[in-house]
Amino acid sequence: MHEFSLMEATLELVSELVPTHSIDQIISLTLRVGEASGVVPEALGFAFEALAEQLPYSSAKLKIELVPVRCCCQSCQFTFAPESFIYECPNCGNLHAEVLQGKELELVSIELDSWNSLSPAPVSMELN
Numbered sequence: 001m002h003e004f005s006l007m008e009a010t011l012e013l014v015s016e017l018v019p020t021h022s023i024d025q026i027i028s029l030t031l032r033v034g035e036a037s038g039v040v041p042e043a044l045g046f047a048f049e050a051l052a053e054q055l056p057y058s059s060a061k062l063k064i065e066l067v068p069v070r071c072c073c074q075s076c077q078f079t080f081a082p083e084s085f086i087y088e089c090p091n092c093g094n095l096h097a098e099v100l101q102g103k104e105l106e107l108v109s110i111e112l113d114s115w116n117s118l119s120p121a122p123v124s125m126e127l128n
């Protein structure tokens with residue numbers, strides 16, 4: 001399962017970012033998931049529950065922020081939210097739009113149970 005390996009990579013990253021002595025203080029992890037990332041949020045949630053069982057922070061929560069797709073037309077620079085998988089510019093009809101957001105999977109924050117909460121710069125996961 002794709003989401004399972006993504007979650008494994010995410011948790012590996014978490015163990016690198018959080019100091020060992022604070023690892024059992026994790027309350028929640030926040031991921032930003034693009035609606036066009038191909039990642040199913042529910043499947044991420046299941047993978048997290050399965051994997052977190054064996055971790056010192058097994059009671060931690062996974063929070064997911066969905067990011068809607070935004071495109072920028074390469075012809076007229078109009079930015080828009082596409083209504084389907086065809087990213088057609090509603091302004092000029094061009095089909096060559098650059099995706100500005102909506103394809104990402106990022107770890108945006110790690111909440112710790114103390115004064116030393118951690119908000120690393122968003123870290124992108126490799127989706128391939």
Ligand SMILES: [Zn+2]
Nearest residue numbers: 073076089092
């Ligand atoms: Zn356009």
